[in-house]
Amino acid sequence: MSDFLQLKIYFSGELVPLSEARVSIFDHALMLGDMVFEMTRSFNHQPFMLDSHLDRLHASLRLLEIDCRLTPPQMKQATLDTIEANLPLFEEGLDYWIRHDVSRGPVSLLHHLLPKPLRPTVIISVLPVIGRITSVADAYENGVHVVIPSQRAIPSRYLDPKAKTRSRQHYQMANLQAARIEERSWPVLLDEHGYLAEGTSYNVFLVKDGTLYTPEPHNILRGISRTYVMEMAARLALPVYETKLEPYDFLMADEAFLTASSYTILPVVQFEGRPVGDGKVGPVYQRLLQTWGEQVGVDIADQAKKIRAKYGE
Amino acid sequence: MSDFLQLKIYFSGELVPLSEARVSIFDHALMLGDMVFEMTRSFNHQPFMLDSHLDRLHASLRLLEIDCRLTPPQMKQATLDTIEANLPLFEEGLDYWIRHDVSRGPVSLLHHLLPKPLRPTVIISVLPVIGRITSVADAYENGVHVVIPSQRAIPSRYLDPKAKTRSRQHYQMANLQAARIEERSWPVLLDEHGYLAEGTSYNVFLVKDGTLYTPEPHNILRGISRTYVMEMAARLALPVYETKLEPYDFLMADEAFLTASSYTILPVVQFEGRPVGDGKVGPVYQRLLQTWGEQVGVDIADQAKKIRAKYGE
Amino acid sequence: MSDFLQLKIYFSGELVPLSEARVSIFDHALMLGDMVFEMTRSFNHQPFMLDSHLDRLHASLRLLEIDCRLTPPQMKQATLDTIEANLPLFEEGLDYWIRHDVSRGPVSLLHHLLPKPLRPTVIISVLPVIGRITSVADAYENGVHVVIPSQRAIPSRYLDPKAKTRSRQHYQMANLQAARIEERSWPVLLDEHGYLAEGTSYNVFLVKDGTLYTPEPHNILRGISRTYVMEMAARLALPVYETKLEPYDFLMADEAFLTASSYTILPVVQFEGRPVGDGKVGPVYQRLLQTWGEQVGVDIADQAKKIRAKYGE
């Protein structure tokens, strides 16, 4: 594992060792959770949907009025350079993810404690997909359990989840509550009106009579995997609707699954202690996972198991 | 100014140079804004209300289920040791503040990228009060202007402001909006029902007919300076009520002021473009500021000017 | 009328006399309103949409986590058997309705007061359609008046109306309020946002420029007659939308009608004291009623009058 400690991180213009990938306690990121980020993964060492992720990164920056001082092309080039610098550390079969972290930098009021000049913090990391992927290696076949924590999604008018920011203490609370309900369960938060919103870093889909349903794109992060699933479904002639969904609908669904950039899609086989559909991984899910894998040339579930076998959990 | 770069920071058990006061990008603090903090200041180099701040720190940790692995006495001792280690850097007349930052440490899912063992992040910094204090040096006499931004306080059921956490992107949004309304104005957020909640790191009081009013202690941080003002008022035989306050009440008030641990109390002379009372700093404010100063043996407004004169703005 | 007292009720596995169709005061049904039910009616002695009703029954049971210990086929068989046992009591022209009532049975904490074994309560009743039908016999021609009571629909996140449960005290309150506004008026409840939700056991449709509109399927019971009307409309090339509707829309509609399993559809000719459209029963309504009647082989309005003539009101 020690090889990964050789990773080089892009840090505000320089490549630094992994151990230097640290942010000043005077940075807006730390003082106010005032940082945006993105997670992009590769398949076969090719970044997947990188442009979409970078677009969303710039959208988040725009909402938060952060001027990162890099144009979109510069940000992309820095990303590609960072990948190139680290690629030798990734053997075949082990994909990476690219993590962008951007804040407006240190709080200027504290300038007397800070080396000059003050500038935005831009971090680009290229990291092995190990942690998240190995932890779900069995889930592609066995499915996961979803629970509803007491914590509700923060309405977007208070803190807009469409900007992917680091102010996400409430996700941590939801994770802790879910663990108390059932170990290793996955929380899906309700919004203020009791509609399904999103997981703590994943979107949710229901399947009923061959049609896909997913929450409206307001109180959620508009996930890029979510969009990708919607586009795949269109190509597969599966109707998809963005609509209001309730726990009742979850209980009546034939299938359900979660989407995220890291593990792509995971089947849900239990909801609030009751089986989803017949409690088994369903055919629509399997078709989507297979199609995704074909698109990117990777057997996604198989890769996860191989990574786990090699890198332990 | 360079002297301050000699400061030593307590970092998870060790004293490190100021430049090393940096948090891993894999820390919960950064990834989820999942960190609690406190700011305590000194008067004449004596920590003020330190026990209250530490009590609240432990309360925040309890709400967030963070086990920092220090008992309260240990945390206090570490604090006192850190003060002692840094005190020589503070000349007379320059007070410090003590900043505590605590997270549950790096995200365990990423353990393969992290040096072992994983442990909570506990940072104690002793820093000059310069930034915040010099910026308000004139405000003790001239007062500040308050505006209502479009951003509303997040209701406590979504993200409890009584725990002083680093997930405060919404405060940053409020600050940006306030700056657009009027440069150097101070935002006070309304709660979901339109009642005054709090500033972006300060509490608010109104004075009407010799009585003090401050928002109920639910959708706000229960400020230690807020409590201190309430106790001072009691000693001065000024009635104080925690109640629901609206913009209407602000407009009808005789006086208003803001409280925070750094600058203690600041008078508000304008609200939403209209004068508060007669638009001048009022007598109740002055009496409270003077009393506070007497209690701690510092002429608070005077000290601010002197610090600004010496350390620039 | 006394003949009906000969009716046999299916009660947790046995057929009992009507007079024995009583539920223990220790049953969840009574102690907590914790019972689900369905009402299915016949046309020409044929159960109408029975499968849909049984599906919804099982959906309600699933939401409430009640295990009734009958599989869906067993429930259906028990239903058909109960119909058969009672059919001789129904002369031609008099249809019946089938009522299912299911609870999880007596509260186990009180087991010492209860005969053993404890088991779920499953009641299937086959009853004459007389009461509800005779009371509306004139309404097919004269229409009904709708009013908005002060009582609001309970949002589904508190008590989901999609499960047809017996906790419906609020419907009773709405009925009492409506009677105070105008005798024999029909309440339609607004939801928390002021949108039309549903009646106290019926759904509502508006007609404007040949298009049908009905509230979104969230804060309402998803009525089987409501669905049937939507399907009929599709066959008749009438567009139908599920959307947010407000009192304003009701006042601007050309026509309006209510749907329920018992009386099918009833025209609304007055809303909040003002005529709906021209205040007369409209052509879209008439076309729908006629189509429904043709589908089931019954002149629905005529049957109601005949039943009233024969069995009094």
Added chain:
Amino acid sequence: MSDFLQLKIYFSGELVPLSEARVSIFDHALMLGDMVFEMTRSFNHQPFMLDSHLDRLHASLRLLEIDCRLTPPQMKQATLDTIEANLPLFEEGLDYWIRHDVSRGPVSLLHHLLPKPLRPTVIISVLPVIGRITSVADAYENGVHVVIPSQRAIPSRYLDPKAKTRSRQHYQMANLQAARIEERSWPVLLDEHGYLAEGTSYNVFLVKDGTLYTPEPHNILRGISRTYVMEMAARLALPVYETKLEPYDFLMADEAFLTASSYTILPVVQFEGRPVGDGKVGPVYQRLLQTWGEQVGVDIADQAKKIRAKYGE
């Protein structure tokens, strides 16, 4: 146990055997959860706070506009008569509770299925306190665990909990959710704003620095035991406040306890997986329980154990 099957129940004017304490499926109670009730217990065979319970019963009837056709004195007399009729079945040491259930009777629209005359349903039962009491016999010493379910309290504007009605499906949902979080845990529901409301048939108190706090009397049943505790506390010179309480306050409390007519008061030693105070039964609780016991001449915790020993669980 079989002796209790000899109990006589007052049923709309007559005393009937326990096995006949059943309500018609055509009764408002069953069809609409439209029934009010009360639970009063005895100590040493003396009804406790009976007048308060009857007052609240009549208040509930008034809110629901149910005319039970008994004046308050008649209701009380019927109650006393029913007690007298059943008292011989209760040996010393075994207290009873008196349960009142009142509905407006069968739905008049269904009169053709009903024996005449239609009249309100009034049931008075005198039952052994066994179930609830034996199940908590250990809790007086060991305390109970409280959890926050996802289900929220229904705001009183939708369904007023101050009227003790049988439409309480949502309490059942809360109980089921609590059992999934932790077996035998006790749910306390949050209201729409995230404030503590009540349990599923009990009120909640917090103790901090010798002062009692309990939720405001709006979105809750105004429990008679709750009132009794407030009065006891006044006599013991313990301040009591009805105020808004949040999970944060629960976590910061020194002690907490639940109140209900059956078991009086039970200590809470765990909240959301964390200890309350030091995780042990606290002195304020013990003082209140002892005082209560002295007032009624019963060692409450001891009685519970004896009943359990004798009547099993």
Added chain:
Amino acid sequence: MSDFLQLKIYFSGELVPLSEARVSIFDHALMLGDMVFEMTRSFNHQPFMLDSHLDRLHASLRLLEIDCRLTPPQMKQATLDTIEANLPLFEEGLDYWIRHDVSRGPVSLLHHLLPKPLRPTVIISVLPVIGRITSVADAYENGVHVVIPSQRAIPSRYLDPKAKTRSRQHYQMANLQAARIEERSWPVLLDEHGYLAEGTSYNVFLVKDGTLYTPEPHNILRGISRTYVMEMAARLALPVYETKLEPYDFLMADEAFLTASSYTILPVVQFEGRPVGDGKVGPVYQRLLQTWGEQVGVDIADQAKKIRAKYGE
């Protein structure tokens, strides 16, 4: 009656005939309901609480940012002058009320249609109290009926009722709804949470066990008569609480009454179709009315009857 047509109205600096008391259709008052007002009445030709009314007038102007170009002393003088100019038209026993109407004047964007110079509109009228008073002449003895309309009070964060403005279409809707529920009934609006707010130009009090309760001063006009009643009660040693009140509390009250500047206080004998207390005018009300009358030297109920006798209804 024609004498009253001789009344002189103060209109932006001049006294004009009653028939000229008209506002341009280009005035903010008309175009945006953007006008504040006050109603002050006399007793024995002495203005009652005039200073309080003028204070509130200036408070409303301040909230709306209207500069009326009169200082408070000038406004008072203009008021007294207008009274003096009209007093000869009022015979003994006939009191007047003083009505202030102030807007920021015509919309400047339309200046080309307007005579110059543009200036605020300030109207002071001194009018006989006939209309409102004669219509309630019997109510002092017989009481009035209160109903809850479907219209809810607008929360103060949207439109602050503490400023007495002319944007009150919603009061008109409430009045129309109340008339449909019961002719001549008086609506009391609920706020968004179901708490009693206020009538359409009156405040409400409940009496229970000798204590007065009235809604909190947030979503209501802070009536000057309301304040006066609270002060009278204090002098009479009747406790008064501003608190949250619900329909349940109204139904449980011993007495209730309404307050307004015109008729002072009116007893409520029916609420939502049910008697308040015993359905008769209660002793607390009578004591308050009598005290008020003594304070101002007028038998208030008697005066109303005499005015009605003389001036018809």
Added chain:
Amino acid sequence: MSDFLQLKIYFSGELVPLSEARVSIFDHALMLGDMVFEMTRSFNHQPFMLDSHLDRLHASLRLLEIDCRLTPPQMKQATLDTIEANLPLFEEGLDYWIRHDVSRGPVSLLHHLLPKPLRPTVIISVLPVIGRITSVADAYENGVHVVIPSQRAIPSRYLDPKAKTRSRQHYQMANLQAARIEERSWPVLLDEHGYLAEGTSYNVFLVKDGTLYTPEPHNILRGISRTYVMEMAARLALPVYETKLEPYDFLMADEAFLTASSYTILPVVQFEGRPVGDGKVGPVYQRLLQTWGEQVGVDIADQAKKIRAKYGE
């Protein structure tokens, strides 16, 4: 300019001079903001969409239960007559707008102060379009700036904006707040959930990837220009969606524009201090403006400049 003072206003059946276009202070319009209105403009002296405006006028009257005593044809005829009477005052190139104002007339309770008979107030004015048009003459090319004020749109359940009434104090508050944020900026109000609602007398559209988006027709006035734009877009094969839009969507839009009957459409180039799209007037806007101009035979932007040149600002 003095020529316009010759205008004749239709006032409840008569033509009166402009200076007599004044409303009694006893009128519902003034006392309760209880008046509905419409603004229709001409192009080349032809009324534009007059029938739609009159339809909406009657819809507003219906919602408010105002009987204006004119049938729709009579109202139209009166309108045409008033145009005809005033047309000679409008030279070529200067269009007019027609303003309808209707209230239920004076408050009957005050009948003793009023000339008889009481009747509804119906005012029809034909006025030059100068004010609004000249003020925006540059905006067709330079665009306008939009800001979000703290004031929120009143939800339709409290005060329905679909009826165009004169109770719009809250719009005035929004205008004042916007002016404080940025002089000459245009406020767009958020609704209670943070979705874009409408301006203070205009609707809003966003354009993204060639598709138009506009808020759902619930918490807004359903603008006739809004509808006209939607129909134009359909003819131009531009997709249009009514949907929920948030500040995030505004920031991500390529273009945005405002619609109103007076100036038709105005481009938005800045939102909350940040450029919309590239900060320039966009092609979709230009195409719509041009199409509109072609439809009505007027170069809309050019006309505005000419009017300003001639009639000053």
